């Protein structure tokens with residue numbers, strides 16, 4: 001059973017301080033289910049990976065206090081099962097032992113780094129997953145992770161046999177390491193849904209402690225609590241009641257802190273949802289490219305006369321604020337896959353302080369752009385501002401189907417970086433993208449090819465323009481396309 005944690009935060013080897021495990025050594029620990037090893041397959045200044053390998057001892061699993069939950073009375077099944085190989089609650093409990101101080105968010109040597117969000121990639125190559133890759137996405141996605149969960153085929157040489165119950169899971173995000181580890185600690189056994197140990201009432205406390213700051217507002221908190229507590233209804237009920245209380249307390253806190261300026265991207269504070277130009281040099285980020293972009297989008301919306309508008313992947317809600325300011329917009333819907341982003345948008349809009357009539361114009365929905373969502377049908381226009389480049393290229397067809405094929409708004413406005421322009425940003429190292437979560441950035445030719453193909457496939461007419469100063473050689477910093485649906489009705 002293997003789990004790796006990679007960072008590209010610089011210096012990446014600081015990961016060793018955060019995990020309290022020196023990158024130059026192999027660390028070995030005795031854990032109740034076997035032996036855990038921590039080692040670093042790579043440890044350089046720009047990229048560092050720590051691996052946790054759990055060597056399960058099947059005899060220990062079969063015997064002693066774990067007996068009650070190994071596969072029932074089928075004696076052979078106690079010894080021959082997938083427990084030693086698949087990541088699961090065993091790996092989660094080893095993680096909690098081996099990385100105890102990192103989970104608590106303690107670091108003697110790098111206390112300031114503990115509090116910082118850093119680029120992280122977590123991989124679990126063989127994760128037993130009841131509910132498949134869609135469930136993995138719905139558990140990790142709302143926490144701000146970009147999830148790639150690839151089903152592992154039963155037999156690579158026999159594709160006709162179909163997929164196994166395992167997925168190869170990769171999570172990418174910009175997040176505090178302690179939060180990441182706590183999320184993995186809770187959600188691995190939830191995905192596996194077959195905990196190896198007997199659930200004691202103190203598991204509620206463990207769940208609530210590890211869920212601090214993210215579980216109370218998680219859209220799947222019911223399923224998480226039930227599965228984590230191994231379907232013991234009374235325990236799950238108690239956990240959920242406590243989570244609700246916590247959520248209320250958080251909302252009250254957010255209320256007190258409701259100050260739109262406090263959520264504006266601050267270059268010194270690291271990346272936040274909606275801080276799209278995060279990797280750009282600070283001087284450039286202070287220039288109002290983001291403002292120009294919003295103005296250009298608003299101008300397009302005005303040109304086509306849209307009044308019911310979707311802001312898909314709305315992030316922290318900067319555009320929503322502008323949309324609300326225009327009386328012409330009678331209905332404004334912001335969607336995002338990240339609940340954190342939606343919560344920020346809610347605060348930035350000061351939804352709780354708006355008069356009811358204003359509030360009724362605005363909706364914030366959690367929705368993934370890679371799935372069809374009936375709620376999104378029938379709108380005048382949809383905006384995808386700096387969103388497509390956050391999707392893995394192989395997920396783009398799913399977005400095309402969901403937006404252009406299924407939601408089918410009258411107008412779709414897409415903005416995305418022009419990668420050719422990156423050479424004009426002094427201080428942005430050659431080849432580096434503008435944001436650590438960008439999966440790609442397109443040249444003008446690539447954007448033209450994509451927009452032409454999509455328009456053609458779905459019955460739209462497309463026009464393209466640029467935002468920002470136009471450079472004679474490399475064009476504008478931001479590319480913009482406006483798709484207009486052909487022939488009246490969807």
Ligand code: SAH
Nearest residue numbers: 274313314315336337338368369385386390
């Ligand atoms: N449109 C905003 C935010 C851009 S950042 C702005 O320009 O300021 C990209 C946003 O897309 C993030 O908030 C991210 O959570 C969201 N996102 C990424 N993948 C998504 C998906 N598959 N479905 C929905 N939203 C997604």
